[in-house]
Amino acid sequence: QVQLQESGPGLVKPSETLSLTCAVSDYPISSTYWWGWIRQPPGKGLEWIGSIYHSGITSYNPSLKSRVTISVDTSKNQFSLKLSSVTATDTAVYYCVRGRAADYWGQGTLVTVSS
């Protein structure tokens, strides 16, 4: 059973960089599939942030592209998200997922942007 687990700070100050890691278990991240990040502000809908292929090819949401970096570490079987210059509007539950039709999801981690 494939498992994804997000980790990272739950509180980030405005203007700083949000950093999250997704550890993948029981499936080699270097195999087929894109790996992605999706977020959900409290009480709102889902927003795709970006995805990465094991080769390092990335695709980002244009609305976030200038602030987002997604990277992959195949040796640790994990991938990461960095979102710079955060504001309160970046407060959300952040999910890591497998695939462009996301068949496996992490449990999600709430990141609050506040001073």
Add this chain to the structure above:
Amino acid sequence: EIVLTQSPASLSLSPGERATLSCRASHSVSNYLAWYQQKPGQAPRLLIYDTSNRAAGIPGRFSGSGSGTDFTLTISSLEPEDFAVYYCQQRSTWPLTFGGGTKVEIK
């Protein structure tokens, strides 16, 4: 960017009734349309991918149809655990996009 519009925004039905949820795309997504179910406090769960393929472990009462720009998720007979929010999502074109969701409530 492909915009997905879901209707209705909410649906009030009784257990045993049939639910029909719509998702309309601003441009053709071919058959690359997925449906997710989300319950409060939980991550979304993939129900249907590529318009009509049920994901692993999804009961047969869930079915998807459509093509191009118009898609439908049907729940043939609502069970108590089916009351949730449903999202459609396209993977035809970057950026991937989601619809705004349909909330299926107990009447």
